[in-house]
Amino acid sequence: MKPPIPGAQTPDDALAIAVVGHTNAGKTSLLRTLTRKRRFGEVSDRPGTTRHVEVVELRIAGRPALRFFDTPGLEDSVALWDFLQGAGADAGMNRPARVRAFLQGPEARGSFEQEAKVLRKMLEVDAAFYVIDSREPVLPKHRAEIEILNSCARPVMPVLNFVRDPASRLADWQAVLAGSGLHAQVRFDAVAPFVGAEQHLYQDLATLLPGQRARLQQVGQHLQQEASGRRDAASRAIADVLLRLAALRRGIGEVVYAEPAARARAEQDFQQLARVLMRGCADQLLEIQGFAEDDARLAALPWQDGRWDNDLFHPEALRQAGRRLGMGAAVGASVGVIADLAVGGLSLGAGAALGGALGSIVSQGWRQIGGKLLNQLSGVRELTLDNALLFLVALQLVGLARQLDRRGHAALAQLEQGTASDAALDAPLRRVVQAVQPARSRPDWEKPGSSSDRRRRVQDEAAALLRPLLEPTD
Structure with missing residues (x-):
């Protein structure tokens, strides 16, 4: 059984993973590749094609082993981070408490409605894949995203997407993530995955979730058997x-x-x-x-x-x-x-x-x-x-x-x-x-x-x- 997490709503012992990131970073693309479901969600070069939280499962022997939650893109992370920094400061609230307070307030149903969907799911899951389009330059909005996700007190695994592209800025992203304490990172390419990339993804996730190591090893073995x-x-x-x-x-x-x-x-x-x-x-x-x-x-x-x-x-x-x-x-x-x-x-x-x-x-x-x-x-x-x-x-x-x-x-x-x-x-x-x-x-x-x-x-x-x-x- 997975360790209890406050607010968790997964109805069975499937590992719950939120897939988060900026708009059009390739979140749905990653899930299509990980689950081999080509028709899951909508994949497009248009920004913001995912507007609601969608669910897809990876099953072993007919039972869900992993449950992924595809979330909307974080559209205005800079403004939200400014809001979270000011909210609850006088009361000495820590970061997770500020996130919960924000979700109870009117802003979560107004100007930050899309971001609230992401943070609400972040508080319910075991871990998150933070999907990054490595072709983009590191901007203030990305730094704000990292701070917001870290505020949810959930293990976050950065997934550097599109790293095969000649325009990839892999080194820049690796440095920024390490500076924010996210040293466990995975290079990936949802269009043309590296050999063994999926196994490496789950192996690295196990370092963030040591209590789930056996489950994640089972997932890796299952993927190898299916590929063979x-x-x-x-x-x-x-x-x-x-x-x-x-x-x-x-x-x-x-x-x-x-x-x-x-x-x-x-x-x-x-x-x-x-x-x-x-x-x-x-x-x-x-x-x-x-x-x-x-x-x-x-x-x-x-x-x-x-x-x-x-x-x-x-x-x-x-x-x-x-x-x-x-x-x-x-x-x-x-x-x-x-x-x-x-x-x-x-x-x-x-x-x-x-x-x-x-x-x-x-x-x-x-x-x-x-x-x-x-x-x-x-x-x-x-x-x-x-x-x-x-x-x-x-x-x-x-x-x-x-x-x-x-x-x-x-x-x-x-x-x-x-x-x-x-x-x-x-x-x-x-x-x-x-x-x-x-x-x-x-x-x-x-x-x-x-x-x-x-x-x-x-x-x-x-x-x-x-x-x-x-x-x-x-």
């Missing part, structure tokens, strides 16, 4: 779509194959099937990370405005992917699609001599074909996806998963294209592409819900290779 679970799910989603793409094939007759326009249409239709599968995986990654396809802040994602459609089958992108995959420049007629002889579901290569093709089959194992080999040399062509295309898809989806993992739920800016360019990914992704090759002989693996033991093992292997690539780095 999201990365596990993302790696399995990417592995699944790579299996489905490797298994994807469509037959075309000799007449269609021989006529250039008809063949081009067949290839375009086949490419569209691949795009649909990839977009479905991208939407899955959004859902895993708590975003939504129709989220206005993510409305211009690459696969929604055609950039991925163009890049996915762009000849130069495929040639580069082929080189990174170790295939040289010869890639599936530069369209990412190969028209192969249909032989038991295996790709023989349209230009291969029959003897060479048979040798390739033998090297891959007769059991994949069984006794149907000779009966299936029918001359029907099958469209399949080139390995360079699989490599490029893996690059793009790994890039997207990484970006979403690092994207705060308050981000307003357009997400850039998700293709990962790190050359260190080449070797592990080559192994991923190799791991999904068994799907080449299993066209039934294209369908969702294919639940054979063999498919699960192959997906597990590919996911295990992908999983380390999704670990955060800073």
Whole structure:
């Protein structure tokens, strides 16, 4: 149980934390990121978008562990501090008593109505996060805010927001806070959080609330487990779509194959099937990370405005992917699609001599074909996806998963294209592409819900290779 606090009104043992600060400092943005609730409150560049105290919870095992109170901005802190300094001075009242007296007076319902909402909540909670826009210069209004919050006799944890921004004045703020006795400070960025920033936030809060250390450690462990679970799910989603793409094939007759326009249409239709599968995986990654396809802040994602459609089958992108995959420049007629002889579901290569093709089959194992080999040399062509295309898809989806993992739920800016360019990914992704090759002989693996033991093992292997690539780095 948390220690009793005079005036506390939390109906259970959830830790109550007020989120306070100047207007437009990023309080609601911080809470969206901490709770992964992208639609909580209103986030805008307009000042004063939070006008009332709003509540959001962080739950563990279905029970609230932390209860955050998003408060209005402190709009006229200088005038309020002047008022508090004069109020009760003759009676020798201490600072908390002056705050309580102010809340009982007419000013709390008049010119300082918004500030009164903040101070009233400050007296009810266990601690406060004081959110600071570190891009702003330190002004008298900020110094007054610090004095007012300290007057409430509650532990205050300054959260220096937007510290990644080049305009951040981090050193100035750190000096001012330390001069006011607020030595425990947290650097944060609600738009693009640092790796482990949430855990550090709660660890530092525990120094101000030693009686709540065990609870806050539990919160940190819970956050780590949830993040790990999201990365596990993302790696399995990417592995699944790579299996489905490797298994994807469509037959075309000799007449269609021989006529250039008809063949081009067949290839375009086949490419569209691949795009649909990839977009479905991208939407899955959004859902895993708590975003939504129709989220206005993510409305211009690459696969929604055609950039991925163009890049996915762009000849130069495929040639580069082929080189990174170790295939040289010869890639599936530069369209990412190969028209192969249909032989038991295996790709023989349209230009291969029959003897060479048979040798390739033998090297891959007769059991994949069984006794149907000779009966299936029918001359029907099958469209399949080139390995360079699989490599490029893996690059793009790994890039997207990484970006979403690092994207705060308050981000307003357009997400850039998700293709990962790190050359260190080449070797592990080559192994991923190799791991999904068994799907080449299993066209039934294209369908969702294919639940054979063999498919699960192959997906597990590919996911295990992908999983380390999704670990955060800073």
